[in-house]
Amino acid sequence: MKKISIAIMALLTLTSLPAMAQGTSAGTAVAPTINTGDTAWMIVATALVMLMTIPGLALFYGGLVRRKNVLNVLMQCFVITAVISIEWVACGYSLAFGSSSGALAPFIGGFQWSFLHGIHIGDLSPYFISHSQPSGEVVNGVPVMIGTIPHIVFILFQMMFAVITPALIIGAFAERIKFKGFVVFSLLWALFIYNPIAHWVWSSNGWLAKLGALDFAGGTVVHINAGIAALVMALMLGKRRDYQGHAIPPHNIPFVAIGAALLWFGWFGFNAGSGLAADSLAGSAFLATHIATAAAALTWMLLDWIIGKKPTLVGIATGAVAGLVAITPASGFVDVTGALIIGAVVSLVCFFMVAYVKPKLGYDDTLDAFGVHGIGGIVGAIFTGLLATPAIQAAYSGAFYGNPHQLIVQLIAVLSTIVYTSIGTFILFKIVDKIFGLRANDKEEALGMDESMHGETAYTTFD
Amino acid sequence: MKEIKAIIRKSKFEDVKEALYEAGIEWFSYWDITGLGKSTEEQVVRGQIFQSNYIQRHMLSIVVRDQNLEKTVNAIMNAARTGDMGDGKIFVSDIESSYRIRTGESGPEALYNKEKEE
Numbered sequence: 159m160k161k162i163s164i165a166i167m168a169l170l171t172l173t174s175l176p177a178m179a180q181g182t183s184a185g186t187a188v189a190p191t192i193n194t195g196d197t198a199w200m201i202v203a204t205a206l207v208m209l210m211t212i213p214g215l216a217l218f219y220g221g222l223v224r225r226k227n228v229l230n231v232l233m234q235c236f237v238i239t240a241v242i243s244i245e246w247v248a249c250g251y252s253l254a255f256g257s258s259s260g261a262l263a264p265f266i267g268g269f270q271w272s273f274l275h276g277i278h279i280g281d282l283s284p285y286f287i288s289h290s291q292p293s294g295e296v297v298n299g300v301p302v303m304i305g306t307i308p309h310i311v312f313i314l315f316q317m318m319f320a321v322i323t324p325a326l327i328i329g330a331f332a333e334r335i336k337f338k339g340f341v342v343f344s345l346l347w348a349l350f351i352y353n354p355i356a357h358w359v360w361s362s363n364g365w366l367a368k369l370g371a372l373d374f375a376g377g378t379v380v381h382i383n384a385g386i387a388a389l390v391m392a393l394m395l396g397k398r399r400d401y402q403g404h405a406i407p408p409h410n411i412p413f414v415a416i417g418a419a420l421l422w423f424g425w426f427g428f429n430a431g432s433g434l435a436a437d438s439l440a441g442s443a444f445l446a447t448h449i450a451t452a453a454a455a456l457t458w459m460l461l462d463w464i465i466g467k468k469p470t471l472v473g474i475a476t477g478a479v480a481g482l483v484a485i486t487p488a489s490g491f492v493d494v495t496g497a498l499i500i501g502a503v504v505s506l507v508c509f510f511m512v513a514y515v516k517p518k519l520g521y522d523d524t525l526d527a528f529g530v531h532g533i534g535g536i537v538g539a540i541f542t543g544l545l546a547t548p549a550i551q552a553a554y555s556g557a558f559y560g561n562p563h564q565l566i567v568q569l570i571a572v573l574s575t576i577v578y579t580s581i582g583t584f585i586l587f588k589i590v591d592k593i594f595g596l597r598a599n600d601k602e603e604a605l606g607m608d609e610s611m612h613g614e615t616a617y618t619t620f621d
Numbered sequence: 622m623k624e625i626k627a628i629i630r631k632s633k634f635e636d637v638k639e640a641l642y643e644a645g646i647e648w649f650s651y652w653d654i655t656g657l658g659k660s661t662e663e664q665v666v667r668g669q670i671f672q673s674n675y676i677q678r679h680m681l682s683i684v685v686r687d688q689n690l691e692k693t694v695n696a697i698m699n700a701a702r703t704g705d706m707g708d709g710k711i712f713v714s715d716i717e718s719s720y721r722i723r724t725g726e727s728g729p730e731a732l733y734n735k736e737k738e739e
Contacts, residue, residue: 405666407673466665476667513668526667 190282190291193306199436200311206427207318211235211325214420218479219329221413222472222525224406226606227333228413228616237341238325242348246317247274250348254356255285255316257363264365266354274313283312285362287374287490288433288440305434315431316356323352323380329527330388331395334603337611339596343586347387351582355379355575371571372546372554372564374443375432377487377538382575385532388523390583395596397522399603404517411471418475422451425482429489442550443489446497447482450489453501454481461509476530480508483534488542491554496545504537536572543568622716622729623690627681628654628709629701634679640700641683644692649683660706678709684716686729 216235220228242250249272256267271277282293283305290303305312324344331340358364359373366378373379400406408414430444458477463469484504485497492500512529523529543565546556555561590596602610609615629637634651641649654677661672685693694711702708721731 404671405669407664407666462665462668465668466670467663468665470665472667473665509668517669 190293190304190306192280192282192308193435196306196435196437197308197311199440200307200315200431200434203427203431204311204315204318206424207315207322207431208239208424210421210424210428211239211318211322214417214424215322215325215328216417217413218417218421218475219332219525221410221415221417222329222408223332224606225409225617226608226615228409228608229614230337230607230611231328231332233337233612234328234340235325238328238344239321241341241345242321242324243317245345245348246313246320248272250320250353251313251316253349253353254320255361257361263363264368265357267357267361267363274310277309277313279308279310281309283307283309283434285312285360286434288435288437307434312434315434319376319380319428320348320352320356323376323384324348324387326381326384326527326531327388327391329525329531330392330523332524333607334395334398334524334598335607336595336598336602337607339590339594342594343590343596346586346590347583350586351387351579352379352383355383355578358574359571366571366574369570370564370567372491372542372568373487373539373571374490374542375429375486377483377535377542378571378575381483381486381531381535382539382572383535383579385528385530385535386576386579387583388527389521389532390580391587392521392523392528394584394587394591397520398524399600401522403520408472414475415471418478422478422482425451425486429486433490439490439551442493445494446489446492447485449494450485450497450501450504451478451481453498454478454484454505455501457502457505458509461505465513476508476512476526477505480504480530480534483531484538484541487535487538488545491542491546491550491556493547493549496541496547499545500538500541503541504534507537508533539568539572540565622719622732623685623687624714624716625681625683625685625690625693625697626712626714627683627697627701628656628678628711629681629697630703630707630709631677631679633701633703633708636700637681637697640696641693644696645689646683646685646693646696649681651679651681654678654680658707676707684719684732686732 212235216232219235220231223231249269251274252269252271253267256269256271257263258266258268286303286305290305292301293304295302324347327347356379358366359371359379361367371378425447426444429447430440433439433443455474455478458480459469459474462473481501481504484500488496488500508530511533512526516523516526516529542556544556544558546554546564547559548555555564557565587596598607598610627637656676656678657674658676659674661674664671664673681697683693690713694713697711718727719731720727
């Protein structure tokens with residue numbers, strides 16, 4: 159045993175020699191290295207985020223539609239996972255996180271990383287959030303910092319965000335969209351809406367990032383973005399043929415519960431992974447995520463109980479999702495008290511939107527993608543500007559902690575996303591509708607999307 | 622031979638099944654049915670309240686020899702009753718012929734187990 163210990167010690171000393179030599183010769187920090195703990199966690203977190211789309215969101219939405227449309231929803235989630243993953247390596251990542259020059263630089267990346275050209279498996283991620291290390295270079299007297307995970311792991315992690323965002327929109331137009339038009343629309347939406355907004359907020363060149371907008375895991379980039387697009391799509395596509403302003407009962411509530419539970423579980427990767435490291439900030443984001451979700455689920459259940467007389471499973475599941483949405487931008491900036499407040503407030507607001515505003519205005523957001531993700535994302539972004547506390551990350555504080563400027567920045571981020579997404583989605587709708595057609599016809603809708611679009615039925619009578 | 626079709630509450634199925642066994646009826650078919658009624662039930666989906674008049678029930682189909690008709694009907698009537706609206710209905714119709722596939726027997730012979738029933 160002792161011999162083995164000595165051998166390991168000797169090996170460690172030998173392997174550390176080149177790094178020491180390099181550090182000494184450069185006269186600065188030790189060459190940056192991949193941190194295996196961070197990398198291991200980020201690979202797991204990436205897999206957890208994928209779980210949110212399939213099967214999480216697929217089952218959540220699939221259970222909420224009628225039995226004749228369940229396969230269509232599952233299929234949409236699958237095809238988005240496949241299409242956007244390829245779009246992401248082809249050019250999406252480069253457009254979102256790469257750099258362009260001149261006036262375009264704050265708004266969109268370039269194509270230098272198309273098909274991940276020039277990115278090697280051993281490269282470190284140039285992005286970091288919760289901790290980082292000096293690269294050894296000094297620019298303008300400031301050491302260049304670098305992440306601790308491989309660049310490709312960061313690309314994969316962000317790929318899963320790019321996948322789930324257009325998938326969230328499905329909830330607004332479920333039960334009435336042509337499959338071909340949907341695939342084309344989703345691809346174009348990812349290219350022209352998701353990628354620029356991800357660049358604005360998350361790329362170091364992005365104008366909202368430079369302005370100081372806080373969006374830890376995608377409240378603005380993912381949820382407001384998808385939610386606003388959902389509203390535009392619901393309005394443009396029109397109501398379902400048999401929609402009379404009231405909810406159509408979900409066909410499989412256990413699916414809804416399983417889907418929501420998988421979303422809750424996967425969201426730990428989404429939020430706690432967004433620190434890009436396995437550290438205390440990841441733990442704090444995990445805690446905030448869980449507590450806000452619990453608070454939101456309970457608030458919605460109580461509202462259901464008081465107003466509808468009974469606490470429903472669809473209600474508590476919806477409340478949980480609303481809580482997850484709202485805590486997303488704030489998860490790396492707020493403490494437990496902030497998480498509790500965000501959880502309780504988001505359910506109050508979203509419940510009001512879904513139960514009163516939607517029926518009053520009469521638009522058919524089939525599964526409340528706007529009511530839960532759009533509104534929940536806006537609540538989350540604004541409350542991040544209020545409740546961000548230096549106790550979590552010393553550099554960031556919100557209006558309640560003496561920094562009212564943060565609230566103004568958050569409002570600018572929210573409003574600019576609303577304006578860009580709504581106009582962009584409107585234009586894309588018009589183009590795709592003209593060329594491919596987006597609205598299923600009456601006959602297809604009556605038969606159900608499963609049969610008319612895919613020639614399959616979920617619940618066959620054959621053995 | 623008669624066919625008894627009974628629409629009963631799902632919650633009363635086990636009681637009816639036991640009562641039928643006691644009355645000597647050991648086999649019958651049943652399935653889930655949905656009907657429309659005057660009475661409505663309130664349903665809440667994500668805070669939106671709406672009225673539904675769809676009624677979920679079981680339907681039983683029992684084919685008996687004429688001599689067993691009355692006791693079978695009584696067994697269902699007694700076991701399925703709660704006294705509230707919506708307890709269901711029983712319909713009786715004539716059966717022209719019946720066959721037992723395994724043995725080829727036909728008529729009332731095909732409807733009962735000789736070793737077990739009178």
